[in-house]
Amino acid sequence: MAKQKKDLSTEEKIKEAARKVFTSKGFAAARTRDIADEAGMNLALLNYYFRSKEKLFEMVMIENLLHFIGGIQTLLYDTTTTIDEKIDRLTNYYIDQIIEHPDLPLFILNALKSNHKFLKEKLNRNIMLKSHFMQQLQAELKKNNKKIKPLHFVINTFSMIIFPFVAKPLLMEVALSKDAEFIELMNERRKLIPIWITTILRS
Amino acid sequence: MAKQKKDLSTEEKIKEAARKVFTSKGFAAARTRDIADEAGMNLALLNYYFRSKEKLFEMVMIENLLHFIGGIQTLLYDTTTTIDEKIDRLTNYYIDQIIEHPDLPLFILNALKSNHKFLKEKLNRNIMLKSHFMQQLQAELKKNNKKIKPLHFVINTFSMIIFPFVAKPLLMEVALSKDAEFIELMNERRKLIPIWITTILRS
DNA sequence: ATATTTTTTAATCATTTGATTAAATTTTGC
DNA sequence: GCAAAATTTAATCAAATGATTAAAAAATAT
Numbered sequence: 396m397a398k399q400k401k402d403l404s405t406e407e408k409i410k411e412a413a414r415k416v417f418t419s420k421g422f423a424a425a426r427t428r429d430i431a432d433e434a435g436m437n438l439a440l441l442n443y444y445f446r447s448k449e450k451l452f453e454m455v456m457i458e459n460l461l462h463f464i465g466g467i468q469t470l471l472y473d474t475t476t477t478i479d480e481k482i483d484r485l486t487n488y489y490i491d492q493i494i495e496h497p498d499l500p501l502f503i504l505n506a507l508k509s510n511h512k513f514l515k516e517k518l519n520r521n522i523m524l525k526s527h528f529m530q531q532l533q534a535e536l537k538k539n540n541k542k543i544k545p546l547h548f549v550i551n552t553f554s555m556i557i558f559p560f561v562a563k564p565l566l567m568e569v570a571l572s573k574d575a576e577f578i579e580l581m582n583e584r585r586k587l588i589p590i591w592i593t594t595i596l597r598s
Numbered sequence: 599m600a601k602q603k604k605d606l607s608t609e610e611k612i613k614e615a616a617r618k619v620f621t622s623k624g625f626a627a628a629r630t631r632d633i634a635d636e637a638g639m640n641l642a643l644l645n646y647y648f649r650s651k652e653k654l655f656e657m658v659m660i661e662n663l664l665h666f667i668g669g670i671q672t673l674l675y676d677t678t679t680t681i682d683e684k685i686d687r688l689t690n691y692y693i694d695q696i697i698e699h700p701d702l703p704l705f706i707l708n709a710l711k712s713n714h715k716f717l718k719e720k721l722n723r724n725i726m727l728k729s730h731f732m733q734q735l736q737a738e739l740k741k742n743n744k745k746i747k748p749l750h751f752v753i754n755t756f757s758m759i760i761f762p763f764v765a766k767p768l769l770m771e772v773a774l775s776k777d778a779e780f781i782e783l784m785n786e787r788r789k790l791i792p793i794w795i796t797t798i799l800r801s
Numbered sequence: 802a803t804a805t806t807t808t809t810t811a812a813t814c815a816t817t818t819g820a821t822t823a824a825a826t827t828t829t830g831c
Numbered sequence: 832g833c834a835a836a837a838t839t840t841a842a843t844c845a846a847a848t849g850a851t852t853a854a855a856a857a858a859t860a861t
Contacts, residue, residue, distance in 0.1 A: 405808080421708075423627035427849060437810055442850060501707060505624075507767035508704060518771040546773055546783070547790060550762050558757035561764070564710035568721040570749055580749070587750060591798045598797050608838080630819060640840055645820060647838095 406444050408434045410454065413441075417455045418498045421505055427451075453513055456506050460517055463503055466492060471526040478531040478596075482552060483589045489556045490581055501561050523549065532596075539597055548596060555588045609647050611637045613657065616644075620658045621701045624708055630654075656716055659709050663720055666706055669695060674729040681734040681799075685755060686792045692759045693784055704764050726752065735799075742800055751799060758791045 412434035416425045427448050431438040445451040470476075470484050493500060507514060523529065532545035559566065563577060571577050615637035619628045630651050634641040648654040673687050696703060710717060726732065735748035762769065766780060774780050 421624070421626065423624065424712075426847085428847090438849090439811085439851080440809065443808075446850095448849065501711060504704060504764050504768070505708065507771075509627075510767070515771060518768070520772050523772040543790065544783070544786070547787065549773075550765075550769075551758055551794070553765070554757040554761035555754055557765075558761040559753050561707050562753075562756070562760075564713070565707070565721075566753075568710075568718060569723050569726040570752075580747070583747070584750065587746065591754070594798055594801050595794045598801055629817085631817095641819090642821080642841085643839065649820095651819065 413451050414455045418502045422452050471528040474527050481528050482592050486588045487585050490585055493560045500557050552592050616654050617658045621705045625655050674731040677730050684731050685795050689791045690788050693788055696763045703760050755795050
């Protein structure tokens, strides 16, 4: 049985090609032939290794999603960091990640919207609500006598980090001209977002 | 020449059906037959009134985009309102709009990303940069001795308004359970977002 | 070495899908 | 009313696309 080395070559090549094509074009616009070409191999191989376009997408989707939420878990459950440190690390971590994988956020938002069943199982509602970060938020709000749901601040943080990336094509049309300007803007936000979040949390 | 009444019935029905199908499924996933069915008419009619799927999409896209940015123009160029009033109106206006057309933001973000040529022409970079709102932001930042680009605050405002909507499927999985909860959350944000924005602008 | 299993390819299917055509029906101008 | 123009329909096309098949090639075990 030649079962060991394929994991490292052909199957892996297909997965990489599929990730690239699906993530940049989405499920419907992606052609299985695009993926085969991208992987530099025969179309039939895709159906040999994965059973169908759907299965292939499912695999890419799950890996993308786990990659995306995987980063949060470690950060938000760290009981040794202050709330300010968590916001700071979260901001820098995600700006790093999305600069490296710029298509990921829109891909995930689209996939979640189109409701591919298997996704729901991968998402655990406790991951957010039961996190140490959420407890710290709650405590901080109580201390400051604020009657605002802590969830708002989680939303605000992710909004300010992620939205500029998904709205990048719009920003490039109405306000920026070069790619470097956008990166510069996001690098400014690394420092600004933590300040803004902690300010509205306490003021 | 029977050219007048079609504007009010058949063509309009096709446009409405196309808007509905394209906006909810995107270009690639939408079938021209879906649109014909949705409009309750023969497929050939679509190609009689519009020349192709692309042309039909182009039309929907332009109307969606103009509708979306149309609202800004009036608000941001109003020289009779203060900066605080503008933020307040902008927030309420867009939360109203997106509650009414929940698929619009993701549709527009996707369309802009996939770079349908004709879109660029519709976007005027002055609309944002030369607006009265931008001037007021600039003045306010100068008054407070802040060296931050005013664009950051425009991004923050739109981020906090729009992002929760596009991330709604995720929110529903990890933090909320009923649709009403989401609406409640967004209604809370109507008051909160203006406070947050003005706070970080001045603190 | 050779038989067996695994991997890869080329050719082809069946379906879907955007588009067209030619004829039927309806509307309009006179 | 009727001829011309506009609208609508049914039938069909051609290309694209996801998937399969059968055979070839390569790898592996004994």
